[in-house]
Amino acid sequence: MRILAVGDLVGNIGLKKFEKEYKGIKEKENIDFCIVNAENVADGFGITEKDFNKLLEMNIDCITMGNHTWGKRDIFNFINSPKLVRPANYPENNPGKGYRIFECKTKKIAVINLIGRVEMGIQSENPFTVAEDIIEKIKDEIDIIVIDFHAEATAEKLALAHYLDGKANIIFGTHTHVETADETILENGTAYITDIGMTGPKNSIIGMDINVALKRFLTSIPERYKVADGEAKLRACIFEINEDNCKIEKIKRVKID
16 A cells, blocks of 8 residues: 655645646556645645635545634534544634544555644644554554644654554654655554655745745844745655555655656
């Protein structure tokens, strides 16, 4: 089985790039299951119903979110969609689900979305204990556990991976929009990469207009970020799983400019 995880879609340019490339990737790489982080797809902040429906039309299996989950009020129209997962460690009374269970090639796949607490500015529960509780709850009914950890700090992502090594099959990071070259299979079998990068404007500062971003850094005057224009890039990661024992056999980064 081959699972494709696609890095944060940034703006309409990121959505169009993914739409253009997805069919080719799926056919060439024999993808069985696809997870897309789409919390930046609506002008960099949240997701609209139109964007969500476009992803559904592409038959994406699971859509994960992050710190901009509530960026667009549209989300309350589809937050309970069986294909949408928001951070599980948001306050317990928040709408939506923090994990979903899917079926693929006779296997049951649980996708858990978590948000970090270091330098995120978001009120959330402890991702370590929340993830552990979910895994303990579902471990007897599923075959594969995948975690999208939407977090800023590399140390926090690595710590979670080591804490859950052997309990989750795949842990990949999102949010920083810069792909890392540290893909690895940990001692107890968990596949890990700190960040899978973003799908969006190539000539940008993490997807945002360069001039706007520079002005913020040079002047410290608040100015709303704007998604950059121009050519797009796609970043993703493929995890190959042995269907007999559900162990990770290979990790492959995908880079399309």
